[in-house]
């Protein structure tokens with residue numbers, strides 16, 4: 001296994017993502033990550049193991065005895081939630097996941113309340129957190145920061161794992177895990193995820209959840225991907241290149257109704273206007289044809305599902321909310337279970353939970 005202590009930051013940074021994977025693995029973890037930084041660390045085998053572990057944790061947690069067993073699994077560990085970008089679900093579901101496993105937690109939710117405001121570097125802040133905690137769950141507007149911090153920590157006297165809870169416009173690997181978990185669960189008694197069609201709609205250019213999930217879907221057989229967006233917000237070239245290189249069947253479109261008719265899952269996203277270079281730029285784009293409402297609902301197949309990483313604005317009409325195919329609420333709760341599974345696996349507790357008596 002490759003080690004982060006044996007490669008310079010410059011050499012590591014310049015590797016293609018797939019070649020970075022071995023440097024980030026959990027020793028003895030059979031392909032499970034130690035640092036979770038991007039979607040390219042996951043293949044079908046570790047995805048299936050994480051989904052099975054999430055199902056197991058979900059089941060064990062149903063009884064009081066089971067819940068108490070889980071609360072003891074990581075009661076000797078502490079997690080730092082370091083979020084310097086807004087978050088509701090990602091923050092709370094990681095927090096709840098830590099609580100299920102009995103971890104105590106600390107948090108910074110606004111860099112203005114930490115010493116970074118006084119000019120401290122990210123490196124020094126992370127070293128500070130690692131003095132008091134055993135894992136850092138971090139969200140940052142900066143692309144690649146979680147990677148740099150993982151390298152720094154692995155090369156420090158207190159190496160602890162980093163979970164990337166969203167990095168800039170780039171990656172959101174744990175969101176993609178919960179999206180895959182939701183898809184796998186939705187189709188588990190209906191022939192599985194292989195051979196399905198997934199449509200992404202909205203701001204595909206700047207949505208990090210899209211990049212991460214599009215990659216994870218390539219681990220499944222014959223999953224066709226359709227990208228529906230206004231031209232200005234279409235899927236970026238790097239995502240298209242990965243799909244083309246892997247021989248994935250995909251289509252770029254501007255017709256949500258057409259795509260809905262042939263899709264097993266429609267993954268809606270909001271316009272990410274916080275990245276506009278001039279305030280109000282996004283409002284000049286005509287997004288009226290990229291909203292899911294009653295007409296799209298009528299075209300959606302009986303077993304198909306509607307997903308959204310949330311928060312939503314008006315891209316899914318609230319009239320869809322009570323339809324059994326609206327999966328976004330369950331998707332949100334799935335985040336807690338898959339994150340608990342990932343955290344437990346990161347600390348090497350996968351097999352003990354899988355094989356416990358509950």
Ligand code: NCD
Pocket residue numbers: 089090166172175208209269270272309310311
């Ligand atoms: C997403 C994000 O932060 O990238 N939200 C989330 O984590 N559930 C999507 C978004 O903000 O639109």
